[in-house]
Amino acid sequence: MSYDGFDLSEKTAVITGGNGGIGLGFARAVAAAGADVSIWGTNAKKNAAAEAELQAINPSASATLCDVSDEAAVEEAMNGVIERYGRIDACFPNAGIGNQNQKPFFEHSTKDWQKVIDVNLHGVFYTLRAATRQMVKQGEGGSLILTSSGTAIQGSPKGQAYASTKGGMIAMMMSLSVEMARYKITSNAVIPGWVETAMTERIFGWQKFVDAVIPRIPMRRWGTPDDFGAIAVYLMSDASRWHTGDVIKIDGGFSIF
Numbered sequence: 001m002s003y004d005g006f007d008l009s010e011k012t013a014v015i016t017g018g019n020g021g022i023g024l025g026f027a028r029a030v031a032a033a034g035a036d037v038s039i040w041g042t043n044a045k046k047n048a049a050a051e052a053e054l055q056a057i058n059p060s061a062s063a064t065l066c067d068v069s070d071e072a073a074v075e076e077a078m079n080g081v082i083e084r085y086g087r088i089d090a091c092f093p094n095a096g097i098g099n100q101n102q103k104p105f106f107e108h109s110t111k112d113w114q115k116v117i118d119v120n121l122h123g124v125f126y127t128l129r130a131a132t133r134q135m136v137k138q139g140e141g142g143s144l145i146l147t148s149s150g151t152a153i154q155g156s157p158k159g160q161a162y163a164s165t166k167g168g169m170i171a172m173m174m175s176l177s178v179e180m181a182r183y184k185i186t187s188n189a190v191i192p193g194w195v196e197t198a199m200t201e202r203i204f205g206w207q208k209f210v211d212a213v214i215p216r217i218p219m220r221r222w223g224t225p226d227d228f229g230a231i232a233v234y235l236m237s238d239a240s241r242w243h244t245g246d247v248i249k250i251d252g253g254f255s256i257f
């Protein structure tokens, strides 16, 4: 006998920022569990490489060029997913960019502030709005899985724009969990600890940072994108249908040490 609560066949996932890092970690796992996967990104080369990798796991996977900060592009991309797969069961608004500079807060430019908000918060709004519209129309429930960050609860010096978007995502997730429950749509956020991806490549190359942070992680290593596969499968699956409004930290123990 086997437990089939994690079977994702017949389900479709949209994963923004799915062409690399944590998003690709989500995508590999849900594709392996049987889901049709649509990954979105702005870099054609990264999209093509990730698409080929995912198609080796599940041939139905596809990549779409979409800048999530462009409202019309998000609507077009979501319509493309519906046309191709006929449905949307899970939406992972995961695309994000880091702080645009390391200047003191009082020297921060409005342009840099706006850029982070446009991708990390407006992009999440556009994506979730289009996905929930389709899920409600289908009438069979769904899963919203937002990628937040420890900065939402700990703050980020010189990174107020990024931290504000990640805190905003938690508020958006909780608001959605209440409003969407009547449609059997769950909404949860993942808080990753320090994970080896393109976003952290530079800072992980800074020895002073490594020496200061690794001793503060009880598991004594950085996270990898594949450390996020199981939570993606669980939150997308029927096994989690009563689990909503939660913030799940996957950080090697960083936040409690």
Ligand code: NAP
Residues within 6 Å of the ligand: 016, 017, 018, 019, 020, 021, 022, 023, 040, 041, 042, 043, 044, 046, 047, 066, 067, 068, 069, 094, 095, 096, 097, 119, 147, 148, 149, 150, 191, 192, 193, 194, 195, 196, 197, 198, 199, 200
């Ligand atoms: P990453 O490898 O740089 O991934 C970022 C992803 O977002 C890429 O796939 C990128 O694709 C996509 N993206 C960026 N701007 C976009 C836009 N305007 N439209 C569409 N896609 C866009 O870094 P990551 O660490 O995996 O980041 C994924 C998420 O995890 C982010 O939301 C980040 O804030 C969060 N996070 C990361 C860490 C960490 O330690 N790594 C910790 C906490 C939270 P393109 O390059 O093709 O645009």
